[in-house]
Amino acid sequence: MARNRDIPLVRREALDGAYVLLTFRHPEIAHEARAGQFVMIKAGISAEPPLRRPFSIMSVAPEREEFTLFLKAIGQGTRRLAAMDVGDLAQCLGPLGQPFVAPPEGSEALMVAGGYGIAPFLMLSRQLQASGGAGRVFYGGRSAGDVQLRSPFEHLGATLVVATEDGSLGVTGRVTAPLEAYLDAAAPKAVLYACGPDAMLHAVASLAERRGLPCQVSLDPWMGCGIGTCLGCVVWIQKPGEARPKYRCACTEGPVFDSRHVVWT
Amino acid sequence: MDVKLGVDVAGMALKNPLIAASGTFGYGVEYESLMDLGLLGGIVSKGLYLEPRLGNPTPRIVETPAGLLNAIGLQGVGVRAFVADVLPRLTKHDTALLVNVCGDTVEEYAEVSRILDGAPGVTGLEINISCPNVKKGGMAFGGDPRMTFEVVDAVRKATRLPVIPKLSPNVGDITIFARACEEAGADALSCVNTLLGLVIDVESRRPRLAFGTGGLSGPAIRPVAVRMTWQAARAVRIPVLGIGGIATANDVLEFLIAGARAVQIGTANFVDPGLYERVLTDLRAYLERHGLTDINQVVGTLEYPGDAERERRG
Known part of the structure; x- marks a missing residue:
């Protein structure tokens, strides 16, 4: 059950550029979170910026009651979080939202991430491994600095394929290229999972549609509250049997949706 | 020392002056699983029309300095679904339940009010004549004193429940609207709704919200809301509920001192x-520090400087 707490930062690891790993203590999140779920969090209790921000949970350490976020400091909210010192308090509500659904037995999990969209796939990879499954991660970014979260996957023994648009690391081009090449070569029975910019999500969803593969996407619209009351994060979703799409809250009915149900705008 | 936080507004006995907006x-x-709803003096529901409403296209919200600009457009389940599905769940909580009534026409306001009049568990009706994010109704009623009177009068005749119009801040003189409501038989006033605003994306030169303009809320509007609450409270005899950017006990006290009998907390939720x-704890501490025993002792105690003092030159 989601719980609202003022929580301390217990560890901070700055990465290259604007990326940072932040570890907080929050018992409910550490014990109950599933891959794909998120937290609403804000550094301190100042009035500025007003709103908390949503972040996918990257990993949990239940024995220490900790969870870790991987974020890129790009706006006011993320910059204030990234600037926190160990011991500082953040306001945090979680775990929130619907998690990824594990692939059926015999299906491979193909995770497609753009930039900081990689975060939930570390947790998903660990869950898959814990249940004896395996996954393959396609990790794309503009350049090498945008695909920094690699060693935890290598540590796990997961298969990681990196793509950068400027060719500074891995395959040159968009992340969907190596994904498509793999699907061509191996024709696996697979479930696609995608988290990243909207254009990438749409491209992966179209790819899945063309190949007849199930696909789950984690959407990231602007969110006000995280619990379905502000109605700011609604997205058009049309489920089987519904005559027309409905606005559904990405925070409570998502952020993970079956890509076939998403009405791409 | 035990202090009294209970307030009486238009015949509604609230256990404290904090109402969710x-x-x-x-x-x-x-919010059931996140907090004890019994902590609240009351709850005002999301606005309800006769029928379900889809609301506006997205993006619907954008953050602003110390504020939030929204154009949700009153997405909602409609009053019948609220009465059938939501109300039975809500009534088990020990808090006052106010329902926010909307309409495209005067008749719709009256009809929604009639339906709620017979619904068990409803404590009062807040009349939404001030939503800036709908094309019909909303602010169109709250921006014209005669229309304000007509809507409140129609609702008054449709219900025995306390009737509480929610006033728009997007007017020149709020006292005209406050008096119109009082004359039409309102039992209290909610003061105020969001301020009409516009945020522009300079790259695309388009509004950041799909609807265009939106309603500004949050700490950014608090001084405006306190001023309007103070003006409205002096203009009428019926009680006023202060609203606008409240997040702390200090904020609550500003509104009470300005003359509000209770307050609503919005964006901070x-x-x-x-x-x-936290706010309740801090309110008790304030009363004790000032040697007061009852929150009502604070209401309307603003010591506003007289003209001579305001104009005195150093």
Whole structure:
């Protein structure tokens, strides 16, 4: 059950550029979170910026009651979080939202991430491994600095394929290229999972549609509250049997949706 | 020392002066698992029309300095679904339940009010004549004193429940609207709704919200809301509920001192569901520090400087 707490930062690891790993203590999140779920969090209790921000949970350490976020400091909210010192308090509500659904037995999990969209796939990879499954991660970014979260996957023994648009690391081009090449070569029975910019999500969803593969996407619209009351994060979703799409809250009915149900705008 | 936080507003006995504002607390049930709803003096539901409403296209919200600009457009389940599905769940909580009533026409306001009049568990009706994010109704009624009178008069005749029009800040003189409501038989006033605003994306030269303009809320509007609450409270005999950017006990006290009998907390619900407990603790501490025993002793105690003092030159 989601719980609202003022929580301390217990560890901070700055990465290259604007990326940072932040570890907080929050018992409910550490014990109950599933891959794909998120937290609403804000550094301190100042009035500025007003709103908390949503972040996918990257990993949990239940024995220490900790969870870790991987974020890129790009706006006011993320910059204030990234600037926190160990011991500082953040306001945090979680775990929130619907998690990824594990692939059926015999299906491979193909995770497609753009930039900081990689975060939930570390947790998903660990869950898959814990249940004896395996996954393959396609990790794309503009350049090498945008695909920094690699060693935890290598540590796990997961298969990681990196793509950068400027060719500074891995395959040159968009992340969907190596994904498509793999699907061509191996024709696996697979479930696609995608988290990243909207254009990438749409491209992966179209790819899945063309190949007849199930696909789950984690959407990231602007969110006000995280619990379905502000109605700011609604997205058009049309489920089987519904005559027309409905606005559904990405925070409570998502952020993970079956890509076939998403009405791409 | 035990201090009294209970207030009486238009015949509604509230256990404390903190009410969750319409549109910021869902239908209340969303917060059930996060807090004890019994901590609240009351809850105002999301605005309800006769029929379900889709609301506006997205993006619907954008953050602003110390504020939030929204154009949700009153997405909602409609009054019948609220009465059938939500109300039975809400009534088990020990808090006052106010319902925010909307309409495209005067008749719709009256009809929604009639339906709620017979619904068990409803404590009062807040009349939404001030939503800036709908094309019909809303602010169109709250921006014209004669229309304000007509809507409140029609609702008054449709219900025995306390009737509380929610006033728009997007007017020149709020006292005209406050008096119109009082004359039409309102029992109290909610003061105020959001301020009409516009945020522009300079790259695309388009509004950041799909609807265009939106309603500004949050700490950014508090001084405006306190001023309007103060003006309205002096203009009428019926009680006023202060609303606008409240997040702390200090903010609550500003409104009470300005003349509000109770307050509504809005945007802050999105930011911190844990705030009610903290605000109540801090309100008690304030009363004790000032040697007061009852929150009502604070209401309307503003010592506003007289003209001579305001104009005195150093």
